[in-house]
Amino acid sequence: MAAPVRVRFAPSPTGYLHVGGARTALFNYLFARRHGGVFILRIEDTDRERSTKEAVDAIFEGLRWLGLQWDEGPDAGGQLGPYFQSERLALYGAAAEKLLAEGKAYRCFCDPEALKQRREAALSRGEPPKYDRTCYRLPREEAAARAARGEPHALRFAIPEGATSWDDCVRGEVAFQNATLDDLVILRTDRHPTYNFAAVVDDAAMRISHVLRGDDHISNTPRQIQLYRALGLTQPLFGHVPMILGSDGTRLSKRHGATSVTEYRDQGFLPEAMVNFLALLGWAYDGERELFTLEELVQVFSLDRISKNPAIFNHEKLEWMNGEYFRALPLAKRTDLVIAHLRATGAVPEGSLRDRAFLERAVEAVGERMRRPQDFLVYAAFLFVEEVETDPAAWAELLAKPQAAGRLRKLADVLVPVEAFEHDPVEAAVRGLAAAEGVKAGEVIMPARIALTGKKVTPGIFDVMLLLGRERTVARLKRAAERLSAASPAPAA
């Protein structure tokens, strides 16, 4: 019988939840759910300098937003906690002592600064910057005596000879010669464990069955495997998922734009779209189907369909996918999101947000043009201003049509007497005018569009008119006609 699936996402709280981290979390979550396993969140805050409370909160926030509920971890409890490494220090200390007592680890009195210099020197000479084992050669009694005298020191793990290999869940056989590994520090001078050590102790203690993590950890794995062996612990299976790169093929960073999931949230992306998009970065179902809810992903996810090559974060595809999800939302929900966005940005006066029914009509009119709440004002800003600001290119187009001013006036005139200012009668009036003028409807509509909205691209003209109402529509048509006449004085007689 196979061991129960227990996987973890173990971020270090030193920034925000990066999209790469989010995808790692997602894959772990999906794998756990797919196999009825447990998804654990563990905070790796052993680096006290860089870990912050804000970053911890940002991780929670990001994960919750994506809907990746953890079964064990901070706020969720669990039998094998605590789930902050900073609260598990005694465990690492004990494990390190054990290795020291067994001669598998040794005290290192080397000065970190000097080590750093030696390393850089080696690098500049083109030599591998490996620890030279100075302290490994120290007699144990001498080392113990110096330690007893209170001399500061770290603990290093003595990497055994030989080779280390494992069957990676996504890559297959991976092998390293131990000679290329150096004796890593497991306990720092301040008695805090380093990443590789704490991760091993915890993954074993938390009975992790599969370690699914980023590719960037692949060279840590042989060290960790050696640690499992030295500690006599059962090792988990490892799976290294490819990295997410920026558009230029290098590691995704701020330079490429937003990298934290909360930033994407703030830009109006939906968690469903983000999850779906991230899942497709380095994983595919059958190469055909692309749209999956989180629940559907749980049903079809499998490790053997994780790709081996790094994936470039394709922003356009994310936007497309967000559009797919956004358009599928019911009108009320889309309106909620638009209102929340308008409120958050303060782009329109608070008073304009009070008429829910009106906003709902506006959102409906903008309709499929929106992929994100942010797109709303691109099409509907004209609703929230007294006087429209006319786009220069649009104005030039009006200016180029000598009949425009006249038609705008006539349009205003035919709209005034329309009995019910509703879609069909208004449309009839507009088309009637075009017919009377002997031109296509577009010849009337386009100038009207510019007069009413200041732009060439807007929602349907009748929606625009109804949203503005008769009064404002007529006023704007007349006003534009006046401005037009003023700008292009009648041809000299």
Place this chain on the structure above:
RNA sequence: GGCGCUAUCGUCUAGGGGUUAGGACAGAUGGUUCUCAGCCAUCAGACCGGGGUUCGAAUCCCCGUAGCGCUACCA
């Protein structure tokens, strides 16, 4: 420099000893239409290079090249 990983359209990928190498995003064209978006149809676009194995290689193997990652008392 050392070690490791990877290599199919611009991007994400499916496939895989014999295929018209499939899909999606982006791009182009046409249709619908008051603009745009959307929708529909169509087009263009790829197996990194060289050897080997084989009747046959994009697929398997080797070498090269390129990209990326790691090379910390960061994680």
